[in-house]
Amino acid sequence: MEENIQSKENKMGVMPVNRLLITMSLPMVISMLVQALYNIVDSVFVAQINEAALTAVSMAFPIQNLMIAVAAGTGTGVNALLSKSLGEKNKRMV
Numbered sequence: 001m002e003e004n005i006q007s008k009e010n011k012m013g014v015m016p017v018n019r020l021l022i023t024m025s026l027p028m029v030i031s032m033l034v035q036a037l038y039n040i041v042d043s044v045f046v047a048q049i050n051e052a053a054l055t056a057v058s059m060a061f062p063i064q065n066l067m068i069a070v071a072a073g074t075g076t077g078v079n080a081l082l083s084k085s086l087g088e089k090n091k092r093m094v
Helices: 002-009 017-047 051-087
Strands: none
Touching: 017 051
């Protein structure tokens, strides 16, 4: 019974590595793909307006990428702390 509860609670410790990689990375890959497609489609539509509009979208792209990088970095850091606490079985920190 305890083993069953543990396996539902912490899939990172019991799930096979290949399946774990796919289930945890697939949402991120889809998110990055949607973001890239958004920028491409946005550029195509804005380019039809005029050159200045396309320049504005192009100038905003690095700022948008920086915001995404900060969010992804924060998520990775929190995930690392959470994994460490789960591995140590520190329920209070989790």
